[in-house]
Amino acid sequence: MKKLLSIIITGIMALSLMTGCTGTQEQAAEPQNKLEAVKAAGKLIVGTSADYPPYEFHMVVDGVDTIVGFDIEIAKELAKGLGVELEIKDMAFDAVLAGVGTGMIDLGVAGINPTPEREDAMDFSDVYYKASHTIVVKSENVSQYSTEADLVGKVIGAQTGTLQEGVAQEIEGATVKSLGKVTDLILELKTGKIDAVMLELPVANSYANQNEDLDVADSVVFEKMEGGSSVITAEGETELMAAVNEILAQLIKDGKIDTFVADATMLAEQVAE
The missing domain is CATH 3.40.190.10 (Periplasmic binding protein-like II)
Structure with a gap:
């Protein structure tokens, strides 16, 4: 009887240890930053303002209203590079800026220019495109x-x-x-x-x-406008931003962004016809 009781107690202790280990593993698996959260979710949520051709705009493709543009192609490459699916959220431009801070979106890709005021509230990637x-x-x-x-x-x-x-x-x-x-x-x-x-x-x-x-009126030049377009994240998301910059650098090196711009410009011209 004592032997049976000893076996039962030993079994309960072992089960408790296993439960404790499982709890520790689950706790360790919690995402520690936005990059880990994106990969855990298997989805990258990108905010844009699709009224800005050729960056991002609406176009009917095979009878379906679709958001296209070179920013969208860049967003696709970012999701691909992170190994996750892409979800595009169309919103007002100022909502894109606010959305990374509130967590509504993971990234903002909308022809966004860095400014000192914005840099106080969010983080900017390396510039991927410049335009006058x-x-x-x-x-x-x-x-x-x-x-x-x-x-x-x-x-x-x-x-x-x-x-x-x-x-x-x-x-x-x-x-x-x-x-x-x-x-x-x-x-x-x-x-x-x-x-x-x-x-x-x-x-x-x-x-x-x-x-x-x-x-x-292309002879009108605005000297104060500098910087170019960047991707934005919530402030302090250094891991996600590092991954974004790595992907952007490769796209620039491979000449893909120039191709995206040219293709999107042609699409925008088709919409105009």
């Missing part, structure tokens, strides 16, 4: 704009939360109208409610190609 900035105006008025000074006294449209919005606000004597979507700004321009929309040159060209009554 200009304005879109009505074709009948394009000859009126040759320098930044010609915008004094005008109503300038800019997307909320963008670098362009900040620069427009610094033009003395100009009034700035900010909206969340570029498409809404273009409508305001076409209906005469604003005089110009400030955009990156590839985006400006895309909207001008889509609208016969609009043109790009």
Whole structure:
């Protein structure tokens, strides 16, 4: 009887030890950072603002509304490099900036320019693409704009939360109208409610190609706009950012980003036809 009791006690102790080990293993498996969390989930959630061709925009593909653009191709490569699936969330640009901090998205890929203010609130990858900035105006008025000074006294449209919005606000004597979507700004321009929309040159060209009554005043140069486009993460996610930078560096080295830009520009032109 004592022998049987000893065996039972030994079995209970062994089971307790096994349970304790299992609990320790489960605790150790908890993701310690965003990179581990993404890999554990098997999915990378990327926020974008799909009204910014050729970066990201809507296009009907095989009868289905699809978000395309060179930022989207970059996002696909990031997910592939991390070994996970990709989920794209379309939102307003300022929501993309806020989304990495709240955890709604893992990365923001939306033609985002680094600024000192933004760098205080989020982390930026190495720059993957640079473009100049200009304005879109009505074709009948394009000859009126040759320098930044010609915008004094005008109503300038800019997307909320963008670098362009900040620069427009610094033009003395100009009034700035900010909206969340570029498409809404273009409508305001076409209906005469604003005089110009400030955009990156590839985006400006895309909207001008889509609208016969609009043109790009490409002689207007904004000296204060620098930096280029980067991917953003929540502040302090060094492991995820290191992985992003490694993938971006390889894409740049292989010339893939140039290819993505060229292909996306062609797609944007098809939408305009």
